[in-house]
Amino acid sequence: MAPPLRVLLAKLGLDTHTVGVTVIAHALRDAGMEVIFTGLKQTAAAVAATAIQEDVDVVGVSSLSAAHMRHIPELARLLREQGGADKLLIVGGVVPEEDQASLHEAGVARIFTMGASTQEIIDYLNDWRRQRDAAASV
Amino acid sequence: MTARGMADRVLAREVAAGARLIRWLEDDDPRGAEVLAQLYPHTGRARVVGITGSPGAGKSTLAGMLIGELRRRGRRVGVVAVDPSSPFTGGAVLGDRVRMQQHAADPDVFIRSMGSRGQHGGLARASFDALLVLDAMGYDTILVETVGVGQEEIEIVSLADTTLIVAVPGLGDEVQAIKAGLMEAGDIFVLNKADREGASQAQRQLELALHLRTQHQPEGGWIPPVIPAVASKCEGAAAVVDALDAHAQSLADTDALKGRRAARAYAVFLKLLRDAATRRLLDAALARPDAAVLIEAVRDLTLDPHAAAQRLVARLELAAP
Ligand code: B12
Ligand SMILES: Nc1nc2c(ncn2[C@@H]2O[C@H](COP(=O)(O)OP(=O)(O)OP(=O)(O)O)[C@@H](O)[C@H]2O)c(=O)[nH]1
Ligand SMILES: [Mg+2]
Numbered sequence: 001m002a003p004p005l006r007v008l009l010a011k012l013g014l015d016t017h018t019v020g021v022t023v024i025a026h027a028l029r030d031a032g033m034e035v036i037f038t039g040l041k042q043t044a045a046a047v048a049a050t051a052i053q054e055d056v057d058v059v060g061v062s063s064l065s066a067a068h069m070r071h072i073p074e075l076a077r078l079l080r081e082q083g084g085a086d087k088l089l090i091v092g093g094v095v096p097e098e099d100q101a102s103l104h105e106a107g108v109a110r111i112f113t114m115g116a117s118t119q120e121i122i123d124y125l126n127d128w129r130r131q132r133d134a135a136a137s138v
Numbered sequence: 139m140t141a142r143g144m145a146d147r148v149l150a151r152e153v154a155a156g157a158r159l160i161r162w163l164e165d166d167d168p169r170g171a172e173v174l175a176q177l178y179p180h181t182g183r184a185r186v187v188g189i190t191g192s193p194g195a196g197k198s199t200l201a202g203m204l205i206g207e208l209r210r211r212g213r214r215v216g217v218v219a220v221d222p223s224s225p226f227t228g229g230a231v232l233g234d235r236v237r238m239q240q241h242a243a244d245p246d247v248f249i250r251s252m253g254s255r256g257q258h259g260g261l262a263r264a265s266f267d268a269l270l271v272l273d274a275m276g277y278d279t280i281l282v283e284t285v286g287v288g289q290e291e292i293e294i295v296s297l298a299d300t301t302l303i304v305a306v307p308g309l310g311d312e313v314q315a316i317k318a319g320l321m322e323a324g325d326i327f328v329l330n331k332a333d334r335e336g337a338s339q340a341q342r343q344l345e346l347a348l349h350l351r352t353q354h355q356p357e358g359g360w361i362p363p364v365i366p367a368v369a370s371k372c373e374g375a376a377a378v379v380d381a382l383d384a385h386a387q388s389l390a391d392t393d394a395l396k397g398r399r400a401a402r403a404y405a406v407f408l409k410l411l412r413d414a415a416t417r418r419l420l421d422a423a424l425a426r427p428d429a430a431v432l433i434e435a436v437r438d439l440t441l442d443p444h445a446a447a448q449r450l451v452a453r454l455e456l457a458a459p
Binding site: 006028032035045046082083084 | 239
């Protein structure tokens with residue numbers, strides 16, 4: 001059996017909405033992944049350091065309090081600077097259409113908004129892993 | 139990246155390199171063992187403290203508190219925190235870190251969460267390897283939090299220089315709640331949640347049990363202390379770290395550290411040998427042409443599994459030395 005994918009789930013700033021991130025944590029665990037949660041009220045620096053120390057494959061930020069533009073580009077930059085450029089950065093929660101392009105530009109691979117099914121997220125992560133591993137083995 | 143190059147980056151304390159090496163080791167990537175061999179001569183400086191106790195006793199919260207106190211004393215701290223993996227899916231929510239996350243951005247603290255990935259004994263297969271990596275990176279105190287202990291989960295005792303046991307009041311018989319092996323092996327007992335009812339009773343019970351354990355030991359030997367703490371309010375940190383230092387001193391004075399480390403290296407060797415030997419013998423047994431017939435008979439329920447296994451093993455030939 002392939003070793004489990006490691007995923008960090010993070011909440012940045014003052015956002016205290018926890019339902020979505022909890023649902024995702026349990027779904028990913030049940031899909032055979034190792035899930036690490038940062039807890040609430042994190043800075044971008046703490047999340048980046050955590051992602052590096054834990055050597056996760058995926059960093060998933062849950063953002064529902066309209067602070068995504070403040071924290072997420074900074075997190076993407078810190079990850080790149082600290083040797084985490086190969087990690088997949090994704091976002092879930094409430095992100096208005098008009099902000100999505102600039103988040104993608106900052107380095108966010110995919111954004112899942114309200115109503116995204118957990119199966120869709122699991123399939124996306126497994127596909128990403130397959131492609132990454134296939135690219136690495138050539 | 140050659141093994142030497144990776145080893146150099148780890149020795150230069152590059153966090154991302156150390157973290158990736160631990161990943162290789164826990165994923166059984168062959169590059170891991172290669173790099174570890176290069177690092178091995180640079181290990182042995184760190185003091186390893188095992189933290190164990192029943193589920194929810196406050197091990198992670200206590201570790202978080204101890205990191206703070208150790209940092210105040212200028213130590214660089216590594217942490218390996220193990221949580222159980224699901225035996226069905228292999229997945230896990232690794233929840234220990236949340237209680238130490240206040241130290242996440244401190245460059246002199248390295249926290250690593252690990253799933254037990256099918257191992258019993260309270261640790262992951264790669265926990266010892268992770269210790270070596272953190273040791274080589276110059277973390278001078280390494281805390282290892284085990285999975286909440288059950289029956290015979292005392293593997294940590296053979297891996298740590300100091301074993302710290304977290305007990306809590308209000309379980310009725312505190313001593314009974316601490317499994318026999320641990321009661322004998324603990325070097326320091328922390329009575330956490332001392333803000334709860336029954337704390338002084340629990341303290342007395344533990345002290346009495348430890349007195350019975352140590353009353354016949356030779357003069358000058360280590361007497362495990364029982365230290366009350368309220369980890370969630372950061373109370374008791376200085377006393378616990380003082381006890382850790384005193385125990386380290388006692389190990390140094392009596393030359394016991396060498397013995398513990400020799401036993402640790404041997405225990406790890408034995409485990410690796412057992413795993414590798416089992417795998418090889420199993421592969422050899424299952425690859426025999428006559429194995430299929432026996433397996434078929436077992437699946438048909440016409441041959442009892444004991445007889446089948448014994449017959450197959452008896453036919454295996456070990457290569458001469
Ligand atoms: C419940 C709720 C609360 C509860 C939260 C309780 C808790 N412990 O979580 C309480 C009452 C505390 C609360 C407070 C506030 N809330 Co509120 N809240 C909601 C509400 C109604 C539902 C959120 C929810 O739990 N949904 C259910 C879960 C399952 O869905 P989800 O979180 O979206 O997660 C899904 C996806 O987004 C995605 N996902 C989420 N995270 C992640 C992470 C990853 C890695 C991935 C891959 C996917 C993913 O997958 C999930 C499954 O599909 C939403 C409205 C809404 N319909 O979204 C407002 C909403 C989020 N809240 C809002 C606001 C403004 C607030 C407050 C500021 C004040 C207020 N007006 O109520 C405070 C702020 C608190 C704070 N400091 O953060 C706004 C946010 C507006 C914005 N972002 O522009 C919303 C959108 C309501 C609105 N329409 O105005 N809230
Ligand atoms: N009242 C009280 N609660 C505490 C104390 N220390 C920890 N707790 C609480 O006990 C709960 C469990 O704490 P953890 O640190 O997660 O316990 P743990 O032993 O690491 O748990 P596992 O790793 O799941 O076995 C948390 O809700 C803590 O806040 C304490 O001294 N007093
Ligand atoms: Mg814990």
